[in-house]
Amino acid sequence: MKRILAILPLLAAVVLVQLLTTWTGTQFYLTQMTMAAYYSLLIIGLCVLMGYAGQISLGHAGFFAIGGYLSAALTTRSLVPFKEAALVRLLDSCGLLHAGKDLYGAELLVVTPWAAAVFAVLVAALIAVAIGIPVLKLKGHYLAMATLGFGIIIYRLVLATPWFGEADGISGVPPFHLFSGVTVSGESSVRIMNYYLAWGVLLSGLVLLINLMQSRIGRALRAIHGSEEAADAMGVNIARFKLQTFVLSAVFAAIAGVLLTHYNGGIGPSEAGVMKSVRYVAIVAVGGMAHLWGAMFMGVLLNFLSLRGVFGSYDDAVFGLILIVIMLFAPDGILSLLAGRKKKAATVQPVQQDGEA
Amino acid sequence: MAILSVENLHRRFGGLHAVNDVSFQVTAGQIKAVIGPNGAGKTTLFNLVSGALMPSSGVVRFQGKDIQGRRPYEIAALGMARTYQNIKMFAGMTALENVMVGCHLRGKAGFFSSMLHAPWTWGEERAVLKKSMELLELLEIGECAHVLATSLAFGQQRAVELARALAMQPSLLLLDEPAAGLNIYETAEVGRLITKIRDMGITVLLVEHDMSLVMDISDEIVVLCFGEKIAEDLPAAIQNNPEVIRIYLGE
Numbered sequence: 004m005k006r007i008l009a010i011l012p013l014l015a016a017v018v019l020v021q022l023l024t025t026w027t028g029t030q031f032y033l034t035q036m037t038m039a040a041y042y043s044l045l046i047i048g049l050c051v052l053m054g055y056a057g058q059i060s061l062g063h064a065g066f067f068a069i070g071g072y073l074s075a076a077l078t079t080r081s082l083v084p085f086k087e088a089a090l091v092r093l094l095d096s097c098g099l100l101h102a103g104k105d106l107y108g109a110e111l112l113v114v115t116p117w118a119a120a121v122f123a124v125l126v127a128a129l130i131a132v133a134i135g136i137p138v139l140k141l142k143g144h145y146l147a148m149a150t151l152g153f154g155i156i157i158y159r160l161v162l163a164t165p166w167f168g169e170a171d172g173i174s175g176v177p178p179f180h181l182f183s184g185v186t187v188s189g190e191s192s193v194r195i196m197n198y199y200l201a202w203g204v205l206l207s208g209l210v211l212l213i214n215l216m217q218s219r220i221g222r223a224l225r226a227i228h229g230s231e232e233a234a235d236a237m238g239v240n241i242a243r244f245k246l247q248t249f250v251l252s253a254v255f256a257a258i259a260g261v262l263l264t265h266y267n268g269g270i271g272p273s274e275a276g277v278m279k280s281v282r283y284v285a286i287v288a289v290g291g292m293a294h295l296w297g298a299m300f301m302g303v304l305l306n307f308l309s310l311r312g313v314f315g316s317y318d319d320a321v322f323g324l325i326l327i328v329i330m331l332f333a334p335d336g337i338l339s340l341l342a343g344r345k346k347k348a349a350t351v352q353p354v355q356q357d358g359e360a
Numbered sequence: 361m362a363i364l365s366v367e368n369l370h371r372r373f374g375g376l377h378a379v380n381d382v383s384f385q386v387t388a389g390q391i392k393a394v395i396g397p398n399g400a401g402k403t404t405l406f407n408l409v410s411g412a413l414m415p416s417s418g419v420v421r422f423q424g425k426d427i428q429g430r431r432p433y434e435i436a437a438l439g440m441a442r443t444y445q446n447i448k449m450f451a452g453m454t455a456l457e458n459v460m461v462g463c464h465l466r467g468k469a470g471f472f473s474s475m476l477h478a479p480w481t482w483g484e485e486r487a488v489l490k491k492s493m494e495l496l497e498l499l500e501i502g503e504c505a506h507v508l509a510t511s512l513a514f515g516q517q518r519a520v521e522l523a524r525a526l527a528m529q530p531s532l533l534l535l536d537e538p539a540a541g542l543n544i545y546e547t548a549e550v551g552r553l554i555t556k557i558r559d560m561g562i563t564v565l566l567v568e569h570d571m572s573l574v575m576d577i578s579d580e581i582v583v584l585c586f587g588e589k590i591a592e593d594l595p596a597a598i599q600n601n602p603e604v605i606r607i608y609l610g611e
Contacts, residue, residue, distance in 0.1 A: 218474035229450030
């Protein structure tokens, strides 16, 4: 119960924001709050990887892009020319394809958003496994460089592949009907519903990760961070846990990519860019590395400000500056300054007698 | 019956023979000590046995299985626990959480059931918490349970590390200088504790510099010097072994 109760004030704040914007006629803010929530889903996944398992990734925009681009391409690129291919016929007979007309009345055959989303997230997970097995053997800045390399590859791939729209990206991505009455779409008529949907997804993700951190697995991850050698001697299979966490955070990033792409109705190459990955790392660092709440809060705040254009053309420069300042003056996150330096290692309320929850 | 046997173990670092052709056995239920001057290769020997280092050649057999070259987590799963000469606490975790990590191998909860906080993990979690608390009480540091382990006093950290190793419910416990940095009263306390651990049915292999402690509690002693075994005998015989006296006191 305690864990659910901890979420309640946040839930109240989410509702309050919606009511405030409605009363003051500023509902347009909800659009950026929705997008910020999806970005924050990626951030909390990265927080677990960096702060708890102690592995840095400068390639998470790549996983976001894999999720976003695959679902965008599959739900917009027509399969009509391949109609007779065995695979397409098989997919069609499984009900995974959707026939329709495009803007000019031509026949259109695309993958349904659900099938595309599941496929996109699965691919992201598989790529995370394939990349993770060799790369997670590296430590510190070697790992950072290797993941950076991965991010650059994904960026150049989407930029060079016609199927992914090259420099234009992909637009005209259809709404995603999750289940009856709930649709991921940027239409202003469903803005409030999408705001609650995004926050519902984010808070669910947060609860899952908080549960994880307070469990046997979470302790093992933090132990790896604390002393790899001792964790190994306690029977913790370090390579496997690092890999599983890497895949978990990649899946969070891919889900964020899928949902945000449907919400925006498109995706462009900048979403795969290295600067995006740096930004995510900067936000996790500001939040305090091993601090899920801080990471989520900073993820929402900074993404919201950035999306509102507060930083203007200096957007990327601001995040670079944030990274430098945080590393110099508050390596344990901005909240540690408020709480005083003593509490620097305080994490999600470590262990409490919570078995009855 | 030998729970651990080391046969012709070698480990070279470049041209240095840190452990050179060492063989000995540890009988189940005994306390066996490894002594020797600084640089004799005692800690290297521990690292070879626990899997932290790969032997250059030789055999390490634990409970009838050849374990040389296996990873530490695999060896831990077979029932071997260890402590470190320079304490390795899990930074950022409380004393209690440190001990709970020791229960890792006894748990089954995986990624998904943990994320969902699934009901079938609750019983396990409660049992781990209870067991860990009991161990902290056993070592008389129950009141430190919720303190960050790295902010505890040296002696307390040593106790947490021991509790963590005991939480693994090992059949063999390797203790690397358990009395280092402790005063004579604390050392005597550690001696009683190690005897107690042996009486719980856990075989103990320890490296120690404190001769009075070693002579008091050990059933057998191995003496290393420059990586080679120069003696293996009962404590009383070791005390009168001319070669041992020579390396410890000089000619």
